[in-house]
Amino acid sequence: MTRVFSGIQPSGVPTLGNYLGAIRNWVPLQETHEAIYCVVDLHAITVWQDPKELTRQTREMAAALIACGLDPRRCILFVQSHVRAHAELAWIFNCVARIGWLNRMTQFKDKAGKDREAASAGLYVYPNLMAADIHAYHATKVPVGEDQKQHLELANDIAQKFNHDYGVAFFPTIEPLIQGVAARVMSLRDGTKKMSKSDPSDQSRINLTDDADTIALKIRRAKTDPEPLPDHLAGLEGRPEARNLVGILAAINGTLPENVLREHGGQGFGQFKNTLTEALVAHLTPIAAEMKRLLDDPYALDAALHLGAERARAIAEPIVAKAREIVGFLPAR
Numbered sequence: 001m002t003r004v005f006s007g008i009q010p011s012g013v014p015t016l017g018n019y020l021g022a023i024r025n026w027v028p029l030q031e032t033h034e035a036i037y038c039v040v041d042l043h044a045i046t047v048w049q050d051p052k053e054l055t056r057q058t059r060e061m062a063a064a065l066i067a068c069g070l071d072p073r074r075c076i077l078f079v080q081s082h083v084r085a086h087a088e089l090a091w092i093f094n095c096v097a098r099i100g101w102l103n104r105m106t107q108f109k110d111k112a113g114k115d116r117e118a119a120s121a122g123l124y125v126y127p128n129l130m131a132a133d134i135h136a137y138h139a140t141k142v143p144v145g146e147d148q149k150q151h152l153e154l155a156n157d158i159a160q161k162f163n164h165d166y167g168v169a170f171f172p173t174i175e176p177l178i179q180g181v182a183a184r185v186m187s188l189r190d191g192t193k194k195m196s197k198s199d200p201s202d203q204s205r206i207n208l209t210d211d212a213d214t215i216a217l218k219i220r221r222a223k224t225d226p227e228p229l230p231d232h233l234a235g236l237e238g239r240p241e242a243r244n245l246v247g248i249l250a251a252i253n254g255t256l257p258e259n260v261l262r263e264h265g266g267q268g269f270g271q272f273k274n275t276l277t278e279a280l281v282a283h284l285t286p287i288a289a290e291m292k293r294l295l296d297d298p299y300a301l302d303a304a305l306h307l308g309a310e311r312a313r314a315i316a317e318p319i320v321a322k323a324r325e326i327v328g329f330l331p332a333r
């Protein structure tokens with residue numbers, strides 16, 4: 001069975017962008033593939049995380065994933081730092097990837113901001129760890145949002161160079177699965193920026209834990225333009241905020257933006273925002289309730305994650321042991 005791998009950082013509460021762009025697409029893959037999903041705490045500490053908050057957010061993220069439909073019996077769900085093979089293979093990949101490749105990563109430039117010299121070295125080699133996450137399982141399909149595409153191309157470059165330098169056909173080519181109208185959900189405050197759990201403004205995003213009143217307020221305050229909605233797609237040209245809200249409703253309702261416009265074209269944003277709020281509240285409220293229920297029993301949650309880590313280790317350790325042998329490390333006992 002084809003192996004799927006994906007990860008999410010516990011650097012905040014999961015957003016509607018994470019949900020529509022990634023998590024929701026992870027759920028059906030449990031039925032058709034061997035699916036491995038990971039809360040990537042090693043990635044999270046590439047920027048400062050308060051230790052107590054990191055622990056809390058890691059559990060919260062795991063609860064969110066289960067509440068969204070991941071079933072720890074039907075997929076492997078675990079925390080990255082529980083499986084050492086990730087860090088070990090990442091080191092080997094640090095020595096395979098070229099500095100020139102990393103210099104081209106747009107996400108590093110965005111996250112490091114103006115003061116690149118002050119960014120952590122971890123943030124710089126972040127994509128190498130991501131490549132290790134996937135290749136430690138010989139996974140070949142990776143469901144992600146649009147923003148991860150460049151990192152996955154790098155993961156393929158690393159695999160190719162490793163195979164070439166060592167004269168092996170060991171790491172397979174991976175295929176990104178970037179799906180649907182919501183592969184890139186934008187900020188509610190600025191339709192040209194992606195919705196992000198690390199944005200300083202909470203008004204810029206819908207969190208999966210937001211209650212009905214908060215969702216209503218955020219949608220009411222969401223930036224729009226003064227024109228009514230168009231009745232065809234071309235009318236969204238140059239209107240990033242309108243395009244984003246239409247895309248969100250389409251994704252939530254499992255339809256296409258053109259169908260949303262056919263139904264709501266000509267409406268002002270006041271009316272449209274009410275419809276959108278209702279759809280979001282109906283969809284997200286049960287998820288938040290289930291998250292809360294899961295977080296009330298942290299022991300059961302931790303136990304599920306420990307079991308997931310055991311299953312993950314059983315796959316990753318032999319693969320990384322083979323990588324060590326290929327590199328020529330003296331066999332350990």
Ligand code: TYM
Pocket residue numbers: 005006007008009010017018019020021022023040043129130131133134142143144145146147148182183184185186194195196
């Ligand atoms: P992270 O934690 O930023 O996001 C998790 C997933 O959510 C998607 N996503 C979005 N999709 C649509 N619109 C948005 N506004 C939006 N924001 C986030 C992301 O594309 C991602 O799929 N580096 C990764 C985590 C990672 C990983 C991996 C992914 C670590 N190792 C191995 C795949 C395979 C990240 O920071 O995701």
